[in-house]
Structures are given as structure tokens and as C-alpha cells.
Amino acid sequence: MSTKLREEHEVYDYLRHSKKFPVMWCAGCGIGIVLGAIIRAIDRMGLDRDRVAMVSGIGCTGRMPVYVDFNTMHTTHGRALAFATGLKLARPDMYVLVVMGDGDALAIGGNHFIHAARRNMDLTAIVVNNNIYGMTGGQYSPTTPQHMRATTAPYGNIEPPFPLCELAKAAGASFVARSTVYHAKELDRLIEQAIARRGFSVVEAVSYCHTTYGRLNRLGTAVDMMRWLKENSVTLAQAEKMSPEERETKIVRGVLLDREGPGYVDLYEEIIRQARAAENG
Amino acid sequence: MTAQFMQGNTACAEGALVAGCRFFAGYPITPSSEIAEILSYRLPALGGKFIQMEDEIASLAAVIGASVGGMKAMTATSGPGFSLMQENIGYAAMTEIPCVIVNVQRTGPSTGLPTSPAQGDVMQARWGTHGDHPIIVLSPSSVMETFHLTVTAFNFSEKYRTPVILLMDEVVAHMREKVELPPREQVEVVDRVQTNVPPEWYFPYEETASDVPPLVSFGQGFRYHITGLFHDQRGFPTERLDEIQPWLKRVFAKIHNNLGDILMYEEESIPGARTVVLSYGATARSARHAVRLARARRHKVGFFKPLTIWPFPEEAVERLAHTAKRIVVPEMNLGQLALEVERVAGRHKVRRVNRADGELVTPQQILEAIEG
Numbered sequence A: 001m002s003t004k005l006r007e008e009h010e011v012y013d014y015l016r017h018s019k020k021f022p023v024m025w026c027a028g029c030g031i032g033i034v035l036g037a038i039i040r041a042i043d044r045m046g047l048d049r050d051r052v053a054m055v056s057g058i059g060c061t062g063r064m065p066v067y068v069d070f071n072t073m074h075t076t077h078g079r080a081l082a083f084a085t086g087l088k089l090a091r092p093d094m095y096v097l098v099v100m101g102d103g104d105a106l107a108i109g110g111n112h113f114i115h116a117a118r119r120n121m122d123l124t125a126i127v128v129n130n131n132i133y134g135m136t137g138g139q140y141s142p143t144t145p146q147h148m149r150a151t152t153a154p155y156g157n158i159e160p161p162f163p164l165c166e167l168a169k170a171a172g173a174s175f176v177a178r179s180t181v182y183h184a185k186e187l188d189r190l191i192e193q194a195i196a197r198r199g200f201s202v203v204e205a206v207s208y209c210h211t212t213y214g215r216l217n218r219l220g221t222a223v224d225m226m227r228w229l230k231e232n233s234v235t236l237a238q239a240e241k242m243s244p245e246e247r248e249t250k251i252v253r254g255v256l257l258d259r260e261g262p263g264y265v266d267l268y269e270e271i272i273r274q275a276r277a278a279e280n281g
Numbered sequence B: 001m002t003a004q005f006m007q008g009n010t011a012c013a014e015g016a017l018v019a020g021c022r023f024f025a026g027y028p029i030t031p032s033s034e035i036a037e038i039l040s041y042r043l044p045a046l047g048g049k050f051i052q053m054e055d056e057i058a059s060l061a062a063v064i065g066a067s068v069g070g071m072k073a074m075t076a077t078s079g080p081g082f083s084l085m086q087e088n089i090g091y092a093a094m095t096e097i098p099c100v101i102v103n104v105q106r107t108g109p110s111t112g113l114p115t116s117p118a119q120g121d122v123m124q125a126r127w128g129t130h131g132d133h134p135i136i137v138l139s140p141s142s143v144m145e146t147f148h149l150t151v152t153a154f155n156f157s158e159k160y161r162t163p164v165i166l167l168m169d170e171v172v173a174h175m176r177e178k179v180e181l182p183p184r185e186q187v188e189v190v191d192r193v194q195t196n197v198p199p200e201w202y203f204p205y206e207e208t209a210s211d212v213p214p215l216v217s218f219g220q221g222f223r224y225h226i227t228g229l230f231h232d233q234r235g236f237p238t239e240r241l242d243e244i245q246p247w248l249k250r251v252f253a254k255i256h257n258n259l260g261d262i263l264m265y266e267e268e269s270i271p272g273a274r275t276v277v278l279s280y281g282a283t284a285r286s287a288r289h290a291v292r293l294a295r296a297r298r299h300k301v302g303f304f305k306p307l308t309i310w311p312f313p314e315e316a317v318e319r320l321a322h323t324a325k326r327i328v329v330p331e332m333n334l335g336q337l338a339l340e341v342e343r344v345a346g347r348h349k350v351r352r353v354n355r356a357d358g359e360l361v362t363p364q365q366i367l368e369a370i371e372g
């Protein structure tokens, strides 16, 4: 069985074959698709898995690292980027991937998110945006659209949502991209580009939480929500042909920003070089 | 080594460097900022890294991350920042990642008196984070001692895979004294235990004879999992009682089976003493002076100074309580370590001398308590 599995699923080889399966996610949840995309990206890049670290915060998304055979760290809610910053500075040779939920990344971790972007810290941040706090049972998050319901927004959410990618761009990230869990193959290509880019790269993986958000807002099953992602998202090229009003209603997929520029890790190596030269000279 | 005129915070930074600290992440706060300033200047030439994070929560997170990456790492802060660090102190305790947290105490609560000394974080250092866990807290009372205890803090954290808190106060941090730092090669430096098993056999939380499992850094071919959830010997989350209990037992045992190594205190004139003054940090300086004044007046008074605050030197204090009639505990707070002394010695044996208004407890105040 395992040879067949290995041939059919490139991810098989990267999973931890211990007692930790099945996964803790609800059947039909999109988080597993994002994990699959991350693994495929790493597999295609041929990265040495000893040099890959996956750091997460707390939430359903935060449980990703336990399943994969990398150097993995499940930290405190919202702080994954800060932990990853220390790890990356200690091990600049490692690829440090940070996986977060939208609450993790933008509410409790909002400050770390903008500062990691501002420093252009050489990390790859993958945010699974399901518009809700999944793990704690469906409270509204900083990405819950206005007027939608959550267990703490029984009359409809009145807070405007954070545009995650716009925020990352404005704060100083090097690479910003977005896709959805329906577009799994596109997602892995974007993640590959994000890992390859030095500096702070962000991939927003638009997902859904059918068990809380979906149910509260009568959006149907996981399959219905998946279909909605398919029908309501457009590529960048398609979006460019749309009127601003029309574009507003769509999830725009693709590379939204790709720029080169030195980040903290490289600049600090330069400081070390100078300080050492001064010491020896 | 030549004698130098040095501040406590400088001695702390120097001690950290000698101990092998190569990473500092912090957020500025009086009266600890000099530690960050000095290390930002000194670390690069040693191949070390400094980063000023966006807050204290991030600072300790980065420190733990760097430690997982194999660097000896520290942060320094004061009361408000220390409060912010509590969740991640618990994370370091749960994941058994070595790190050093310096808290140069100032008068609180809240922003209190930013540049005035206090010893108000004794209980926060012990119980600040949630849940049951042991902790090691050291408190220096001179500049020279700050150097040594900073080295010791790193050594303990590496040896026992645990966060260690250096609890200073503003007086010690900003006081300048003549010190003679020992040559680097004369300072004992301890590094975390490594493993000699192949990666497939490595369990980052296995039970070992010493109760301290080896800790391999990320990126060395040992791919394992770290989590703040209760975990099994491999580091994977668990809810099984037969895996949770052994972990709890082991982390407590690794400290409690090594009290002989961890507990440090100084005694002066204890034999025959009817009264013993127990004091730590800057207050210990007033206390020692008061004891000497009292002895000049022929009072039978001894002096006891714990350098290790937590774990509390219970047996030593029990012995004092047995031989002395009274234990006087002066502190720059309204009675924190005194609670622990009372727990061990009994309430009627303890006389508290307190002030928490940003002023030092004077030798005169302590003398009055000894004589009164």
C-alpha cells in the first residue's frame, strides 16, 4: 500500500508516520489542502528538509506542523513570527515557514506581522484565511466581512475587515500573493515563489470554516463553500479588466507584489562583517 | 585582570558574553536599557545577533526561537515588560528551552516609579506564568555578583533546560563599583547536553538518568516537534495521563534533585545568633551593615543572604528557624519573600521590614527591627 501511496501522493513522504493521524481538522476543512500545497512546493524545490523549519501559532491552522517531517514548532497564539525571527537569525541557512490563521496573524499577532514585514525579515508567512476563529468556535476575526455573523457577532459584524495583502504590501513585505484552497495547484506554485524570494513573503490562502462560519451564515457544506471560492475568485489578469466596483466583490488571485530589497538578516550579516573587520583591523 | 569601575547592567552584559550569550532580543525599558545598548554594540564582533523587537512578548519569543536554533540567548526588561513576557516564560518552561530573562525591578504596580528601586516582582518571578512548573530565579546584590550570577543563570538554563530569571533591582543595576572580572578561561561555562544517538532515536523529551534530556538545535538533522501543549517524549501533543504525569514529575525532579547545585546563599555570624536577618538584592547591603552595627552593640545577630530566591532555600531557612528566635526580613516591597520565610519558619518567628515607595530600606530601619 505504501509504495502506491508514495507514488500517487508526493506529500506522503513528508508526513510523520507516527500515532498522530488522522488529522485533528474537521472533515472537509481547507487547512489540509494548504498543508498539501506547502509540501508540494518544498518537494518541487528539492529543499533539504533538515533545513526547513515550520513555525506556527495557535489555532486550527497552528496544528499544521505536528504532521510534517521538518523542524517544527507550535508556539503561542499570535507570536509565531517573533519566534521565527529568532530562529532565522540563529540559523540564516534555514528556510523558515510560518503558518498562521487570520486571527493568529492579524489580531493578537498584528503587531508582529507588520514589524516582520517592515524589517523584511527573511521568512515565508502563510496565512490561512477562513474569516473566523475556528479553533475557539466561530468568534469574529479581523478578516470577518462586515455584516456576516459569528458567535460573538450575533447581530452581524460591524467591524471592517483587514485587507491582509494590502497590509503586508504597505508594511514592507517583499512578496505578496493570494490564492484559494480550491486552486490548490496554483497555491503551491505561489508558495514556491514565496519561499524562493528572500525577504518577507506572504501568501494568503483563502479557505473556509464550514463548521462554524459556514453554519452560522448558512453557506452550506464544505463543498458549497469550495464552489463559492471557485466562482467568486478571479486571476489578476481577469481583475484588471473589471471595474473597481466589480473587483471589490471578488477574491483576486496571483502575485500581488514581488520586489527585491535587502532584509534584516542580510543587513545584519553585513554589520557582523564590519564589526569583525574593525576588531581585527 | 585590571580593576574597572563598572555599573551592574554592564556587568550583566559582560557576564552574558563570557557565558556564551550570542543572541539578545529586547524592548527598551528603564532601568534595564543599558544591557540592550551594550549588547547591541558588542555582539556583532563576536558573531552574535541583536534585535530590538516591537515589544517584550516578541522579545522573549525571539529569544526562545534563537535558542532552538542553537544560540545562547537572553532578554532584559523591567516590571511592565516582565509581565508581558509571562506567557512565553511558561512556553519556555513547558518546552524546556534554555533562556535567560533579566528583570531589573522598578517600583510598581503599573508604570509606577520608572527609575526607583523595588523588589516587588519576587512573586511574579515565581508565579507569573500560568500552570505548575518549577523556575530558577537568582538575585545579585553587587556589581561583581551580577557578573557571576549572569554566568550562573546561563549555566543553569543550559544544564537544566529551563528558563532562568535574573532578578535585579535598580540600585544594583545602576550602581558603579570597582570590579575585577576574571579572565575568560577561568570562568566555568556550561553548554546544553548533546546526544550521541542517530536522529531516528532522538526523543527530545525522553526520561534520562539526570532528568534533563539532551537538546539538539534545529537544522542539525534531527527533525522533531516542539509544542507548548503537553507532549509525549517525542514532543507530540498528548492528553494521556500516563504521559502528562511523568513529564510533570521529571521537570520538577530536574530542579529538586539538584538543589545542592542550584541553591546558593551566604551566611555570616550565624552560629549562636538569636536573631537572623535574611535579605537579598540591594536590601542585603543595608541588612549586612545593620547586622554589623548590631553586633558592635553586642547583639547576637546573624546574616543570611539567598542568591537563589527560587527554588526557595527551604532547608537552610528551616535550620535558621530552629536555632534563632527570630528572623528579620527586610525587603523593598510590602512582604513577598517574607511570605516564604513565614511558610517555613512560622509567622510568629518572622519580623518584616518593608518599604515600597522607591526608597531603600536603611540600615537604621533594620537595626530598629533587630533591637525592637
Ligand SMILES: Cc1ncc(C[n+]2csc(CCOP(=O)(O)OP(=O)(O)O)c2C)c(N)n1
Binding pocket: A058, A059, A060, A061, A062, A077, A100, A101, A102, A103, A104, A105, A128, A130, A132, A133, A134, A135, A136, A141, A209
Ligand atoms: C493568548 C491567547 N488568547 C486566546 C487564545 C484562544 N485561541 C486559541 S485559537 C484562537 C483563534 C483561532 O483563530 P485563527 O487564528 O483565525 O485560526 P483558525 O483556528 O481559524 O485556523 C484563539 C483566540 C489563546 N490560545 N491564547
Ligand code: SF4
Binding pocket: A024, A025, A026, A028, A029, A030, A031, A060, A130, A134, A135, A208, A209, A210, A211, A212
Ligand atoms: S473548526 Fe473550522 S477551521 Fe477548524 S478544522 Fe474545523 S472547519 Fe477547519
